[in-house]
Amino acid sequence: MTRALVLYAHPCGESFAAALHGAVVETLTARGWEVDDCDLYAEGFDPVLSAGERRGYHDLATNTAPVASYVERLRGAQALVLCYPVWNFGYPAILKGFFDRVFLPGVSFRLVDGHVRPNLTNIRKVAAVTTYGGTRVRAFVAGDPPRRLTKRTLRYVTQARKMRYLALYDMNRADDAARGAFVRRVTREMQEF
Template sequence: MNCLIVRAHPLEENLTRRFSDFASNRLEAAGHEVSLVDLYAEDFDPRLTAAERASYYADRYDRSGMERHIAALGAAELLVLAFPTWWFGPPAIMKGWLDRVMAPGVAFDHGRDFGPIVPKLPGLKQVIAITTLGSPWWVDRLVLRRPVRRVLKTAVFGGCAPNARFTYLPFYQAETATDDRIARFEKRIARAIGS
């Protein structure tokens, strides 16, 4: 299976890196092909360019500079997004990757008369969002109703890859992580990726 891992965290030592490396190692050990995109390491520019935005409704989306990312997404059967949740959203660099890569003609086509979008990622079978949060579970689930999960599952991948299985793996109270909690969470990751 072709697997793409997109990671976003500015620090070298962090749980996002640990969890994404864990997923990568397990997938490779199971014989899958794994590609890693580390957005901070490659200094990814999250800003949608003027040319990209101007081409949003044109005959062809301006893919300049995004070809490698677009090709990796198009080849992926499993997509793992690994990032911290800040202010109950993904970091700007991850949001920018979604803005620039999950684009018209790539991840979706515009519907007739601006109706519902038409999905373009039929090869994407599974999406896993691995995220760390500082808050306790009840704030994310009960107070804010899991905004990151809702946006990714329903708005982004529900529109672009509706047949892909979506798994949301939040690691709460990350600042007070213990070795035992980390080990249990890594077991959840292993189950989600089927290894």
């Protein structure tokens, strides 16, 4: 049985992001996957890296202590699915804080002679399900940081064999038909993931 960690980052239950999150969880569960549904807002995840955590960042014996339960969940997953909106050309702060606090040395990467080496090789599949307020061209001009971070950085630290980046651009002007089509696309992709 495949175990997926779904990281969801949106504070509003009535949002389109919540509908996408629901489609992801329902589809993976229907496939018989074990889904660890991590709603960062509902769980009250603290995204702020403290001074003490930063000072102990490279101490492999103690750096995971403040976020040990999240590290355990990450290490127990074979798939990672991110569900979030793009805000200000980036991840929501709570999701960025998850990466800052949980993707630690000894967890997501190892330092070998000063070089970063992947360390989350238990994760074989990575997907992102997201929305952008602006057009794809606008995101491209801005460098599309969330796409690049997901498809490059996450792919590198996991060495994922399967990668999906599912984005609905121009959400600010998307009508019911466009949103419905995107939910159907996400469902299809998760059925094949």
